[in-house]
Each structure stands twice: as C-alpha cells, then as structure tokens.
Amino acid sequence: MNRIQELTTIANGMAPADLRMYYKGGDQRSFWEDIGRSKDYEQDISEIREEGERLLSVPNPPLTYDLFTRFSRQGTRLDYEKVYFERRRRLNTFALLTLLEPDKEAYRMALQEMIWSICDEYTWCLPAHVNAESPGGIKGTIDLFSAETGFTLSEIRVLLRDHLPSLLISRIGEEVEARLFIPFLSHEHGWETATHNWSAVCAGSIGSAALLLMESGESLAKVLLKTEWCMDYYLHGFGPDGACLEGLGYWNYGFGYFVYYADLLRKRSKGAMDWFRTEKVGRIALFQQQGFMGGKAVVNFSDSQPESTVHIGLSHYLAGLYEDFESPPQSLRSGYRDDHCSRWAPALRNLIWRDPLKPGSDWEEASYYLPDAQWLISRGSYGDQVYAFAAKGGSNDEPHNHNDLGHFILYGAGEVWCSDLGCGEYTVEYFGEGRYGYDCNGSQGHSVPIIDGHYQQEGPDSAAVVLQALTGEAVDRLRLELTSAYRVPALRAFTRMLEWNKEGNRPELTLSDRFTFDSPPGSLVERIVTMVQPELKLLDGRWVVALRRAGTHEPGLLVHYDSELVEPELTRHVYRDHFGQEAAWYAMDFKVKAPGLHANIDFKFQFI
Structure with missing residues (x-):
C-alpha cells in the first residue's frame, strides 16, 4: 500500500x-x-x-x-x-x-x-x-x-x-x-x-x-x-x-x-x-x-x-x-x-488552550550550548536581578540571514547593553540585492570587527569554526575561528573568544580577538553595538566607555580597553525598525592605532 x-x-x-x-x-x-x-x-x-x-x-x-x-x-x-x-x-x-x-x-x-x-x-x-x-x-x-x-x-x-x-x-x-x-x-x-x-x-x-x-x-x-x-x-x-x-x-x-x-x-x-x-x-x-x-x-x-x-x-x-x-x-x-x-x-x-492551573514561573537559571546553531546562551540570577549573555557562530547563509558571525548580546538588570538591532522595515530592497546595506542586516550593525575597511560577507562560504564551546558552573566560553567571514586578502587568521565569568556578585564578560596578517592592514576597527548612548569616562586614571542606566546619570556597564593599543570613537546612527520608525543605535568603535602583522585585542565588560 x-x-x-x-x-x-x-x-x-x-x-x-x-x-x-x-x-x-x-x-x-x-x-x-x-x-x-x-x-x-x-x-x-x-x-x-x-x-x-x-x-x-x-x-x-x-x-x-x-x-x-x-x-x-x-x-x-x-x-x-x-x-x-x-x-x-x-x-x-x-x-x-x-x-x-x-x-x-x-x-x-x-x-x-x-x-x-x-x-x-x-x-x-x-x-x-x-x-x-x-x-x-x-x-x-x-x-x-x-x-x-x-x-x-x-x-x-x-x-x-x-x-x-x-x-x-x-x-x-x-x-x-x-x-x-x-x-x-x-x-x-x-x-x-x-x-x-x-x-x-x-x-x-x-x-x-x-x-x-x-x-x-x-x-x-x-x-x-x-x-x-x-x-x-x-x-x-x-x-x-x-x-x-x-x-x-x-x-x-x-x-x-x-x-x-x-x-x-x-x-x-x-x-x-x-x-x-x-x-x-x-x-x-x-x-x-x-x-x-x-x-x-x-x-x-x-x-x-x-x-x-x-x-x-x-x-x-x-x-x-x-x-x-x-x-x-x-x-x-x-x-x-x-x-x-x-x-x-x-x-x-x-x-x-490556556490553563489557569499553570501559573508559570520565571525562567530557570541555565547555560545552553546549541551545537547545530552554534549559539551559546547563559542566564543567571544575582540577588534580585537577572544577567544574561548570548553569542553566535553559525554561517552567513541562514534563513533571514544577517552577517553576524561572532556577534553577541549582553543583558543585565533589565537593560540590553550590547544589542542586536533585530529586524528592520520589510521593503523590496530588504529582501533584495540591497539587503546588507541595511545596518540591521549587514555586519556594520553588529558587534564584530571591520577589517581593513571590509565588513563580513554573506553566503555559505562565510562560516564559523567552533574551536571550543564550554558551559560550566563558573565559566561559559565560546571560541570561534572567523577568518572566512571576511574577504581580506592579507588576513591569515581571525579568532574570537568570549568568556562569561559567572562568579562574584555580578558576572563579567571578556572578549579576546586575535588577528594575523600577511601584510599590515590599512585599518582595524573593533565595533561594539549598543542602543544605550555611550560616553568616555576617566576612572581611576584609566579611560573606559560607560553606558548609563536608563533615566539616571549612573553607569550600569563599563567597557575596559587598552588605551595604548586602541582609540575609541563613539558615533550615533539611525535605522528604520520593523514598524517603519526611526530608531537610534550607537557604534563603539575601537580603532587600532598602529595595525601590524599581529593584533591581540581584549575587552572586559563590567556591570556596576
């Protein structure tokens, strides 16, 4: 039959x-x-x-x-x-x-x-x-x-x-x-x-x-x-x-x-x-x-x-x-x-289908690694506040694709500090040849580097290689090889490690990028994306980028960087969201002062 x-x-x-x-x-x-x-x-x-x-x-x-x-x-x-x-x-x-x-x-x-x-x-x-x-x-x-x-x-x-x-x-x-x-x-x-x-x-x-x-x-x-x-x-x-x-x-x-x-x-x-x-x-x-x-x-x-x-x-x-x-x-x-x-x-x-006998409860504390998607997600409670982190590998050939290999999101105490812009206004160009000119789709609107003026490229050949994915009691870690995402002839290797330290009163994120070139690039920029207006702040004799809590003058997140290696530039951008409304986002660009054959760049994200 x-x-x-x-x-x-x-x-x-x-x-x-x-x-x-x-x-x-x-x-x-x-x-x-x-x-x-x-x-x-x-x-x-x-x-x-x-x-x-x-x-x-x-x-x-x-x-x-x-x-x-x-x-x-x-x-x-x-x-x-x-x-x-x-x-x-x-x-x-x-x-x-x-x-x-x-x-x-x-x-x-x-x-x-x-x-x-x-x-x-x-x-x-x-x-x-x-x-x-x-x-x-x-x-x-x-x-x-x-x-x-x-x-x-x-x-x-x-x-x-x-x-x-x-x-x-x-x-x-x-x-x-x-x-x-x-x-x-x-x-x-x-x-x-x-x-x-x-x-x-x-x-x-x-x-x-x-x-x-x-x-x-x-x-x-x-x-x-x-x-x-x-x-x-x-x-x-x-x-x-x-x-x-x-x-x-x-x-x-x-x-x-x-x-x-x-x-x-x-x-x-x-x-x-x-x-x-x-x-x-x-x-x-x-x-x-x-x-x-x-x-x-x-x-x-x-x-x-x-x-x-x-x-x-x-x-x-x-x-x-x-x-x-x-x-x-x-x-x-x-x-x-x-x-x-x-x-x-x-x-x-x-x-x-609603069942009044199922009142539900807040999501459990958990760390997930989804190996097929190559997503790492971690969520935990500290006192009465929730802090969470997510990062992705994957490929730039996914459904509703964004060019975003190595991108991450950082959440804490009711605020998204490092953001994904999500979906923009759907138009003929949004699903056409101009798709990656939209900031929410191209890598220019994601927390990933701009290498020698090049953004990430779309397609199945742009794919992350997972070198390590760890979820543990104290630390979650994702280490990725991302070289193929960039069509930069001089780029020999680019690896990114994101480490989420869950110990202490609040968690901390460390971002470590390693670059190797055959010849020095003309420019190398580390971009971090946020919807919260950033500002430079002198703290204990060192410059940091501070993101303020909504409605206050108090910082909620500090981004630590090596001021001898990189110089920050903070810029405001605008895109049209899914409902056709203009929305502001900010680029925290850290420009390498003297790019050479190698670059080791580290950032620490500290909740206050």
Missing part, C-alpha cells in the same frame, strides 16, 4: 470535525460563559471587548487599487499591510465577541459583514508575495497570509456555524476551495520545500483548513500528503538541537502553526497521525525557554524583535505534552493587541 492509499484509509476513518476538537465534551457555550465570568481571563476579555468597541465605531477600511500597487510602484509594504491587518483584526474580534456574547446582534452582524468583505478581496495574499508570472498567476498564488485567512475562515465556520447564514457557510467553503485547495494540489509552490516558517505556516494552514472542511476521502488524503511533505522540509530546517535560526518570533510563528495543524490532525485521526511523537519536535518545543534572557528581552539574532511575549495557550499546550517544557510567567503573556498581524489561530488558542 502506497502512502496516498494509507492516508485515504486514515481519512475515511477520521472523527468528524466538530466542537469536540476544541472543548471538553464539545460544550462551547459553557466554555465561553465560564471564561467570561472568570477572573483568570479578565484581562484577556477586557482587551477583546475594548477592541470591539473601537472597531464598531470606525468603518471597515477598503483595500484600494492605490494601496495594492504601492509595493510595485514604490517598494513599500506598510501602507497596504496596515489596512489588511486591521481587516483581520475586525474579523477576529467580532468572531471572538460572538462566541462570548452570541445573542448580541451588533457583533454577529459585524462578523457576517467582515466575512463577506474578506471573501470579496481580490487576493488574500500580500502584494509583496504575488507575481502575475507565477504558475496560476495572482489568483493561484498562496502566501503566508492567504493560507492563514483560509484557515481562519474555516475555523470560524466550524465554531460559529449556528450563527452564520447558509450563504456565508457555503461561500467560505467555495473561497477556501478556490484560493487554497485547488492551487495547492494543481501546481508546486516555492515554499513547499522551504526549511523555514513558510512551509509550516502555509502548509499547516491549508492542512488545517482541509481537516475542518473536508469530511474524508482521497481529496483530503491528497492535501494531507502534500502537507506532510512540507512539514518534513520544515523540520529539516532544524538541527537536532531544536534551535530556530530565524529567532524566537519566527519560532512562535512557524512552530506555532506546525502545532496548530498537528493538534487538529491528531484529534481527527484519533491519534493515528501524531507529529508530537517525533523526537525533534520535542527538542524544538524547548527553544522558547532557551531564547529568553530576562524580562521580555530575547536572543534576537536574525530578523527577530529584541523583545517578545509568549503565546500563553501554545505554551500551556506544549507544557502538557513535554515534561521538561517550562511554563512561562504570566507577565510574559501576549496581549490581544500585541500581534500587529492579528492572527486568529494563536488569539483563539490563547483562550481555549
């Missing part, structure tokens, strides 16, 4: 797609009545109600021709996407409020109008993701957001079937069939073999929609087969260490949609198909607790935000599956309005 025959047999024996997949005993009304009265959900419900009142007071914004064509004309994305995601927020909010208050006509009518409006959209894709020349043209294109939209509508149809007229019920089925199932099965899409979030989100959403709309048979089996293929590729993008190279934000996104699909599949197949039994999936699940530094600060290598919250529903679901999964503290709960893309699947599950 081949795989399609096996899946057809499983599909024909599946449990029905009904409310029992979401609530104990399928009792939807009691669930929503209970959480509407529960103090544990008070903040969640208040946020949804406030958003509902706001949205009822403003018109549904149209997706105009002008907005749709701005990406092709100007290369900008935010204008269209702001309206697109506001429309998704309207859909989600009125659906949730109808579940909470099924007898309130204003919510029900607003939901029905929103479903009709979204079904009328020319495409559910974002303009940045469509190409009229692709197989199937624009109408046959499936991107992240078209797949999510189809999943959302399919799930709303199941959950609110009794509150929707037959015309809307049938139209949802028709639109999802035309926009997702037919193009998915009729031709290949580039994301099907992607080893990152696209394969999980797109295939996971389509597979979920199929599980919700298709009763059984070969058609469902065909969708499940292609989805299985895509999920295999997604998991192939992770090493055995389970690290998400795209960062914690994309773990929430890609792995979240993987879990949403796997849950529905396991329930409908009565356990016959269970991705959660795969060992690698369990390892990936633990990445969340490894990626936080302190508070909301995260290890934000790649296109990731410097701060993150958690999807509390997803976290509680995974905690129920894996014993070593740490339930996060409630202080990190993602609020309803936190997701600027307004995704339905996590918003719903933050309510139905």
Whole structure:
C-alpha cells in the first residue's frame, strides 16, 4: 500500500470535525460563559471587548487599487499591510465577541459583514508575495497570509456555524476551495520545500483548513500528503538541537502553526497521525525557554524583535505534552493587541488552550550550548536581578540571514547593553540585492570587527569554526575561528573568544580577538553595538566607555580597553525598525592605532 492509499484509509476513518476538537465534551457555550465570568481571563476579555468597541465605531477600511500597487510602484509594504491587518483584526474580534456574547446582534452582524468583505478581496495574499508570472498567476498564488485567512475562515465556520447564514457557510467553503485547495494540489509552490516558517505556516494552514472542511476521502488524503511533505522540509530546517535560526518570533510563528495543524490532525485521526511523537519536535518545543534572557528581552539574532511575549495557550499546550517544557510567567503573556498581524489561530488558542492551573514561573537559571546553531546562551540570577549573555557562530547563509558571525548580546538588570538591532522595515530592497546595506542586516550593525575597511560577507562560504564551546558552573566560553567571514586578502587568521565569568556578585564578560596578517592592514576597527548612548569616562586614571542606566546619570556597564593599543570613537546612527520608525543605535568603535602583522585585542565588560 502506497502512502496516498494509507492516508485515504486514515481519512475515511477520521472523527468528524466538530466542537469536540476544541472543548471538553464539545460544550462551547459553557466554555465561553465560564471564561467570561472568570477572573483568570479578565484581562484577556477586557482587551477583546475594548477592541470591539473601537472597531464598531470606525468603518471597515477598503483595500484600494492605490494601496495594492504601492509595493510595485514604490517598494513599500506598510501602507497596504496596515489596512489588511486591521481587516483581520475586525474579523477576529467580532468572531471572538460572538462566541462570548452570541445573542448580541451588533457583533454577529459585524462578523457576517467582515466575512463577506474578506471573501470579496481580490487576493488574500500580500502584494509583496504575488507575481502575475507565477504558475496560476495572482489568483493561484498562496502566501503566508492567504493560507492563514483560509484557515481562519474555516475555523470560524466550524465554531460559529449556528450563527452564520447558509450563504456565508457555503461561500467560505467555495473561497477556501478556490484560493487554497485547488492551487495547492494543481501546481508546486516555492515554499513547499522551504526549511523555514513558510512551509509550516502555509502548509499547516491549508492542512488545517482541509481537516475542518473536508469530511474524508482521497481529496483530503491528497492535501494531507502534500502537507506532510512540507512539514518534513520544515523540520529539516532544524538541527537536532531544536534551535530556530530565524529567532524566537519566527519560532512562535512557524512552530506555532506546525502545532496548530498537528493538534487538529491528531484529534481527527484519533491519534493515528501524531507529529508530537517525533523526537525533534520535542527538542524544538524547548527553544522558547532557551531564547529568553530576562524580562521580555530575547536572543534576537536574525530578523527577530529584541523583545517578545509568549503565546500563553501554545505554551500551556506544549507544557502538557513535554515534561521538561517550562511554563512561562504570566507577565510574559501576549496581549490581544500585541500581534500587529492579528492572527486568529494563536488569539483563539490563547483562550481555549490556556490553563489557569499553570501559573508559570520565571525562567530557570541555565547555560545552553546549541551545537547545530552554534549559539551559546547563559542566564543567571544575582540577588534580585537577572544577567544574561548570548553569542553566535553559525554561517552567513541562514534563513533571514544577517552577517553576524561572532556577534553577541549582553543583558543585565533589565537593560540590553550590547544589542542586536533585530529586524528592520520589510521593503523590496530588504529582501533584495540591497539587503546588507541595511545596518540591521549587514555586519556594520553588529558587534564584530571591520577589517581593513571590509565588513563580513554573506553566503555559505562565510562560516564559523567552533574551536571550543564550554558551559560550566563558573565559566561559559565560546571560541570561534572567523577568518572566512571576511574577504581580506592579507588576513591569515581571525579568532574570537568570549568568556562569561559567572562568579562574584555580578558576572563579567571578556572578549579576546586575535588577528594575523600577511601584510599590515590599512585599518582595524573593533565595533561594539549598543542602543544605550555611550560616553568616555576617566576612572581611576584609566579611560573606559560607560553606558548609563536608563533615566539616571549612573553607569550600569563599563567597557575596559587598552588605551595604548586602541582609540575609541563613539558615533550615533539611525535605522528604520520593523514598524517603519526611526530608531537610534550607537557604534563603539575601537580603532587600532598602529595595525601590524599581529593584533591581540581584549575587552572586559563590567556591570556596576
């Protein structure tokens, strides 16, 4: 029996797609009545109600021709996407409020109008993701957001079937069939073999929609087969260490949609198909607790935000599956309005998967070395404060790549002192030839050297070699050989050692770089990146660079250097963040005064 025959047999024996997949005993009304009265959900419900009142007071914004064509004309994305995601927020909010208050006509009518409006959209894709020349043209294109939209509508149809007229019920089925199932099965899409979030989100959403709309048979089996293929590729993008190279934000996104699909599949197949039994999936699940530094600060290598919250529903679901999964503290709960893309699947599950009996706690003290990613992460408590350090090797050919081999992040007492800029504003150039001209992507915006005027280069040939990776009780250490990252003919060798000393009242970081050249370089600059304005300070007769605590004149971090070897220069720079806002960052450049054939440069980072 081949795989399609096996899946057809499983599909024909599946449990029905009904409310029992979401609530104990399928009792939807009691669930929503209970959480509407529960103090544990008070903040969640208040946020949804406030958003509902706001949205009822403003018109549904149209997706105009002008907005749709701005990406092709100007290369900008935010204008269209702001309206697109506001429309998704309207859909989600009125659906949730109808579940909470099924007898309130204003919510029900607003939901029905929103479903009709979204079904009328020319495409559910974002303009940045469509190409009229692709197989199937624009109408046959499936991107992240078209797949999510189809999943959302399919799930709303199941959950609110009794509150929707037959015309809307049938139209949802028709639109999802035309926009997702037919193009998915009729031709290949580039994301099907992607080893990152696209394969999980797109295939996971389509597979979920199929599980919700298709009763059984070969058609469902065909969708499940292609989805299985895509999920295999997604998991192939992770090493055995389970690290998400795209960062914690994309773990929430890609792995979240993987879990949403796997849950529905396991329930409908009565356990016959269970991705959660795969060992690698369990390892990936633990990445969340490894990626936080302190508070909301995260290890934000790649296109990731410097701060993150958690999807509390997803976290509680995974905690129920894996014993070593740490339930996060409630202080990190993602609020309803936190997701600027307004995704339905996590918003719903933050309510139905939440377990008030799992209050969570602060992350445990731990040191992690993730050998496939080549990330070292260390987090510890000193008194009532958390201090943390993270550094990376890897390659400059990663998903959402930044040229950042040897880069590091330093956190302490509620402040990120040495930073990763994270992701900038997504534009046509951001994912094009100009990508590494953006400070947040090129090595010029990372804490790595500038060698003879050269920044690091992208591509698989730029890869770190790990010489030592140690996590110990007193010291964590990462030593890297980074020569290949630079295309400097005279550079013979460049090694970097980062040593995190955890003893004493506060930890200390020592950075040691060693350079060997065939001929003296014209210049050699050590760059350290921070979002905190630095200043030169004379301390006990020696110059240091001081970073002040927020809102005070007191230094929180001192950077010690050899003033006979290097001369500091402190400069302010500006970049556009992910939301299109200008943000300042500072370069602490330590220029070698007389570069020779060898250079041994050391820094000590001391918390005050």
